[in-house]
Amino acid sequence: MRGKAPEAEDLTRLLKSRGLKITAQRILIAEAISALDHPVAVDVYRYVSRKMPTIGLATVYRTISLFKKAGIIRELTDLKNSTRFELRTEPHVNVMCVNCGRIWDMEAHRSRKILRYLSRIGLNPVGCDVLVVCRHCRERR
Numbered sequence: 296m297r298g299k300a301p302e303a304e305d306l307t308r309l310l311k312s313r314g315l316k317i318t319a320q321r322i323l324i325a326e327a328i329s330a331l332d333h334p335v336a337v338d339v340y341r342y343v344s345r346k347m348p349t350i351g352l353a354t355v356y357r358t359i360s361l362f363k364k365a366g367i368i369r370e371l372t373d374l375k376n377s378t379r380f381e382l383r384t385e386p387h388v389n390v391m392c393v394n395c396g397r398i399w400d401m402e403a404h405r406s407r408k409i410l411r412y413l414s415r416i417g418l419n420p421v422g423c424d425v426l427v428v429c430r431h432c433r434e435r436r
Contacts, residue, residue, distance in 0.1 A: 313365040320350055324358045325382065328368055333379045333389075333398040369422070373398060386410050386420050392429035401425070 306325045310317050320343070327342035328334060334342070340355045359380060362368040369384045373396055381389075381400075388401035388409055400406075406423075413420040 309367060313367055315361070315365055315367075320347065320354060321358055321361075323347055323350075324355060325362070325367065328359075328362075328380050329382045333371070333373075333381050335377050335379055339380070371398075371422075371424070374426070386422050388423045388425055390425045390427055392432055393426050394428055394432035397429055397431075 306322050306329075307317055309325070310321055315321065323343050323346060324339060327339045331338050331342060336356055336359055337352075339359065340350075340352050343350050343355060359368065362380075363370055366384055368380045368382055371379050371381065371389060373379055374391060374393055375396055379398065383400060386406075387403070388406040389398055390401050391398050401409075409423055410420045413423070
């Protein structure tokens with residue numbers, strides 16, 4: 296339930312706001328993380344290497360690490376213990392299907408309700424993962 300992917304200018308502003316040098320590789324890697332919707336690093340590499348064949352997998356991993364340290368991306372672990380990434384770092388709810396592994400962001404107004412509830416009971420939410428059986432998997436049964 297994602298919105299529109301950020302434009303290159305928005306990604307440039309984001310990198311600048313975190314004090315990072317702007318490079319074509321960094322912009323493209325941020326674009327990939329946004330466009331692919333909770334990708335693993337290899338998916339980011341495949342996306343980027345189609346547009347920039349000279350980029351190496353090590354560059355993608357280094358950039359992802361840099362983005363994590365700068366607070367530009369959030370890391371999450373799916374149910375298969377794969378590390379996934381998202382550009383959205385503010386507290387929100389990720390919904391994960393326990394069967395197919397699909398991950399999507401809960402709509403903002405619904406996320407806020409859940410996160411407010413957690414705050415009211417004395418917790419400091421930085422995010423929340425809800426496990427479900429998605430409609431597609433439920434219909435296949």
